[in-house]
Amino acid sequence: MQSYDLIIKNAQVVTSIETKYADIGIKDQKIIAIGNNLINSKETIDATGKYILPGGIDSHCHIEQKSASGLINSDTFESATKAAALGGNTSIIPFAAQYEGFTLTETLEDYHKLAKKGSIIDYAMHMIIAGPNNDLLNLELPEQIRLGHSSIKIFMTYDRLKIEDIDILNIFEKARDMEAFISVHAENHGMITWMVSKLLEKGYTHPKFHSVSHPVAGEVEAINRIIGISELMDQPVMIFHVSSEKGVEVIRNAQARGVKIFAETCVQYLTLTSDEMDKPGVEGGKWICSPPLRKTRDQNALWDAVKDNTLCLISSDHAPYSFDSNGKLFKGENPNFKEIPNGMPGLNWRLPILFDEIVNKRRKNLSINDFVRLTSTSPAKIYGLYPQKGDIEIGCDADLVIWDPEAITELSDDMVVDGSGYNPYSGRIIKGWPETVILRGYMIVFNNKVIADPGNGNFLPTKLSANVKPKGIIAHDLLKENNYGANLQS
Numbered sequence: 001m002q003s004y005d006l007i008i009k010n011a012q013v014v015t016s017i018e019t020k021y022a023d024i025g026i027k028d029q030k031i032i033a034i035g036n037n038l039i040n041s042k043e044t045i046d047a048t049g050k051y052i053l054p055g056g057i058d059s060h061c062h063i064e065q066k067s068a069s070g071l072i073n074s075d076t077f078e079s080a081t082k083a084a085a086l087g088g089n090t091s092i093i094p095f096a097a098q099y100e101g102f103t104l105t106e107t108l109e110d111y112h113k114l115a116k117k118g119s120i121i122d123y124a125m126h127m128i129i130a131g132p133n134n135d136l137l138n139l140e141l142p143e144q145i146r147l148g149h150s151s152i153k154i155f156m157t158y159d160r161l162k163i164e165d166i167d168i169l170n171i172f173e174k175a176r177d178m179e180a181f182i183s184v185h186a187e188n189h190g191m192i193t194w195m196v197s198k199l200l201e202k203g204y205t206h207p208k209f210h211s212v213s214h215p216v217a218g219e220v221e222a223i224n225r226i227i228g229i230s231e232l233m234d235q236p237v238m239i240f241h242v243s244s245e246k247g248v249e250v251i252r253n254a255q256a257r258g259v260k261i262f263a264e265t266c267v268q269y270l271t272l273t274s275d276e277m278d279k280p281g282v283e284g285g286k287w288i289c290s291p292p293l294r295k296t297r298d299q300n301a302l303w304d305a306v307k308d309n310t311l312c313l314i315s316s317d318h319a320p321y322s323f324d325s326n327g328k329l330f331k332g333e334n335p336n337f338k339e340i341p342n343g344m345p346g347l348n349w350r351l352p353i354l355f356d357e358i359v360n361k362r363r364k365n366l367s368i369n370d371f372v373r374l375t376s377t378s379p380a381k382i383y384g385l386y387p388q389k390g391d392i393e394i395g396c397d398a399d400l401v402i403w404d405p406e407a408i409t410e411l412s413d414d415m416v417v418d419g420s421g422y423n424p425y426s427g428r429i430i431k432g433w434p435e436t437v438i439l440r441g442y443m444i445v446f447n448n449k450v451i452a453d454p455g456n457g458n459f460l461p462t463k464l465s466a467n468v469k470p471k472g473i474i475a476h477d478l479l480k481e482n483n484y485g486a487n488l489q490s
């Protein structure tokens, strides 16, 4: 008779496509049976009245990362992944940020050391490339892609991170040749820099002017530009953290004419507005992130775009800074909006808030299966983690979260375990909570307590997913065999 390490009984098992009553049998870290009346296990959990969902995958989070402000995020892999696990995540994709003057190889080695030592959940790694020199592109990049880093992030803004169009083109060409995916922070740097100087010149220094200084037009322009480059090069991209109605429109139109682009938004753009920054003093700096929080109208448009799949996943863009002289206030107690580092914590809050919005409040008539798709299955399918992660099927890693759909929680600063020390959603009352979290068959959160040790997480090497491969139709002018259009006969 088949024996199991763990059986979870009597819950409703939820995937991105169905919800059904079943028992789940786990052995050697994998799901090996989904059926009724499973018996013969070392351990059994009775999950009557609960849902079992695949572990959340947060595919966009900045952890212990040197950021655009020059500061390191106020987190360690240990504190960030504790927060992630408490929030129902079993895998994350943070960043290794390569800056001008540093090799990609040493950068990745450094971040891997930190993640290996501290992470309590599994992790893949995006590579931020901010200094794309010849050695990096021709020697280091192929090797790092071979080692399982198939995802590159580029920035179109931030003084320390942005790269020029010519570099973007070079990276797109290499990514296409070597089978890597590209994600983009798309905002027009010139527009932001100009707006900031105009506002500061006139004395508009309060945190609320951060959103004014990042005009929607800048997001629209950069998204348009990156789509143009993507189309020219036949290299699919992920447009990160889309924040505006107009940004969505550009993406929707491009997708409708067949351009293979993907786009995400984040929980904060769906549930908060720029009003958060309009608080006395510098308090509003807690909500400064880029792109900035926008208006209710943008929020509605983002939900529509989630509904029609223009936006195919929802991440946290977790980028915490403590609200003190080591973080948000590192330039002094009364900084202007430009002196406040950009980013908000979200690893702990993304899933509970979205569960409340989608499953409890039925926003836009989205379902619990949509919730799983947007927060686990799609990130796994896009970033090359599927089918090991992101689903409940025989053969998948036993990454499972038992959700109590009835639990009522008031979010507060007291709950915070990440390095920010504050909860941007404090005071919000939500229904539904990820009460037990299981990673590869082992419980890592029980009764809202983390019971796993740092170093428990495994690196997840990725390969380019078939879902995000180039279409294979490249502009005639760009075919190398035609010498980029010079050979007009062919």
Ligand code: URP
Pocket: 062, 185, 288, 289, 290, 291, 317, 319, 342, 343, 344
């Ligand atoms: O403000 C944000 N989002 N900070 C994190 C870095 C980035 O731009 O994604």
Ligand code: ZN
Pocket: 184, 185, 240, 241, 290, 291
């Ligand atoms: Zn970004």
Ligand code: ZN
Pocket: 060, 061, 062, 317, 319
């Ligand atoms: Zn980010």
